[in-house]
Amino acid sequence: xxxxxxxxxxxxxxxxxxxxxxxxxxxxxxxxxxxxxxxxxxxxxxxxxxxxxxxxxxxxxxxxxxxxxxxxxxxxxxxxxxxxxxxxxxxxxxxxxxxxxxxxxxxxxxxxxxxxxxxxxxxxxxxxxxxxxxxxxxxxxxxxxxxxxxxxxxxxxxxxxxxxxxxxxxxxxxxxxxxxxxxxxxxxxxxxxxxxxxxxxxxxxxxxxxxxxxxxxxxxxxxxxxxxxxxxxxxxxxxxxxxxxxxxxxxxxxxxxxxxxxxxxxxxxxxxxxxxxxxxxxxxxxxxxxxxxxxxxxxxxxxxxxxxxxxxxxxxxxxxxxxxxxxxxxxxxxxxxxxxxxxxxxxxxxxxxxxxxxxxxxxxxxxxxx
Amino acid sequence: xxxxxxxxxxxxxxxxxxxxxxxxxxxxxxxxxxxxxxxxxxxxxxxxxxxxxxxxxxxxxxxxxxxxxxxxxxxxxxxxxxxxxxxxxxxxxxxxxxxxxxxxxxxxxxxxxxxxxxx
Numbered sequence: 170x171x172x173x174x175x176x177x178x179x180x181x182x183x184x185x186x187x188x189x190x191x192x193x194x195x196x197x198x199x200x201x202x203x204x205x206x207x208x209x210x211x212x213x214x215x216x217x218x219x220x221x222x223x224x225x226x227x228x229x230x231x232x233x234x235x236x237x238x239x240x241x242x243x244x245x246x247x248x249x250x251x252x253x254x255x256x257x258x259x260x261x262x263x264x265x266x267x268x269x270x271x272x273x274x275x276x277x278x279x280x281x282x283x284x285x286x287x288x289x290x291x292x293x294x295x296x297x298x299x300x301x302x303x304x305x306x307x308x309x310x311x312x313x314x315x316x317x318x319x320x321x322x323x324x325x326x327x328x329x330x331x332x333x334x335x336x337x338x339x340x341x342x343x344x345x346x347x348x349x350x351x352x353x354x355x356x357x358x359x360x361x362x363x364x365x366x367x368x369x370x371x372x373x374x375x376x377x378x379x380x381x382x383x384x385x386x387x388x389x390x391x392x393x394x395x396x397x398x399x400x401x402x403x404x405x406x407x408x409x410x411x412x413x414x415x416x417x418x419x420x421x422x423x424x425x426x427x428x429x430x431x432x433x434x435x436x437x438x439x440x441x442x443x444x445x446x447x448x449x450x451x452x453x454x455x456x457x458x459x460x461x462x463x464x465x466x467x468x469x470x471x472x473x474x475x476x477x478x479x480x481x482x483x484x485x486x487x488x489x490x491x492x493x494x495x496x497x498x499x500x501x502x503x504x505x506x507x508x509x510x511x512x513x514x515x516x517x518x519x520x521x522x523x524x525x526x527x528x529x530x531x532x533x534x535x536x537x538x539x
Numbered sequence: 540x541x542x543x544x545x546x547x548x549x550x551x552x553x554x555x556x557x558x559x560x561x562x563x564x565x566x567x568x569x570x571x572x573x574x575x576x577x578x579x580x581x582x583x584x585x586x587x588x589x590x591x592x593x594x595x596x597x598x599x600x601x602x603x604x605x606x607x608x609x610x611x612x613x614x615x616x617x618x619x620x621x622x623x624x625x626x627x628x629x630x631x632x633x634x635x636x637x638x639x640x641x642x643x644x645x646x647x648x649x650x651x652x653x654x655x656x657x658x
Contacts, residue, residue, distance in 0.1 A: 205595040206570035463573045490572035
């Protein structure tokens, strides 16, 4: 793993007994001593600290940054108030998703957080297309996520100001003497915060948070099961260059102002295809799936409408065991005719066709502070 | 007790052999969430896929270490697969196999040799 990049917390992970694995070019903790199951349950019960420093942090600087970014994402960026954040995605000319991201209005710039595996491509894409905008990759900051019902109390113990933040608020906050860029968000389905902290201050802040009785370090393994139960897409699996936002059931992230009839309708790559699908529907849809019994069904499992059908109607894109649900959970794409809640389909597992039920997402209720 | 290089243990109990996985294997697999056991009465030969274990991370196959007939399976694992993590050498056993040919047992590792393998 010598050719892998390290986050500023690498030595801390090793000292905490993490099992390190390669992920998107980085050596990252997949689990600590508790193991995936207990880490997952701890995050839902109290609070978990995640190192997500491998993700790309980018500042878009310039008067026209918001309007320019709207040429790449089908999201209302211009209308995003200062101190607020939004989920979005870059689209391609075929209407597919080239990455998903968080974008925030931090006053004098738009702050963007993108996936680790896509960050070089995303930055190149923004530099090529955002004319008159300075695209600055932030490499001197780590990114921590503190997630779970105790996250507010824990972080408010460091600076009480964070308790006043609502879901998707962003603010510059002093934490343990460091200037941190904090958002009230995350990717677990729990309340919590993402904290951009200067590299030099990251270990001290992480140790301070971990010193709280309610906080445990959580690895990528539980991060994956938490986001899956939360019904949240993993780029490269549940969404990719071949899936459109409408197929992916992410139409909610395309505000009315960017849809047909809106003041700034279209104007993003693949707009003709995506707006037509919003009007007319798509042929397939991302849905939640609950396998019957206990056997997990994972990415790649083919789905059929009948036990003896020859042609698949879809495929699982993420699946595993949901520790909070206490059973297997999955997401995947099915033909729209089979996408209604309660529809029973079959998944082929080790040569057997086993039933799954199309289920509302998320599997566990979201616990955000609105 | 004998051990295979695939991290199974075998224990002769009366006229059958009990099979499970080692603590090392259980730890490596992580939290086990599902175990698919063979049907009682199944005839297996060495290296037949006998058990599928699903952990939070992935599915793994357990191959039969002997030729013979599956005479009993650990039904408790259906509701509580975590027994494999909690007590891999005891309550987390998988199946009992009745074999006419136990000579293969001699080829498997003793405890000292297995410990040397995993350390």
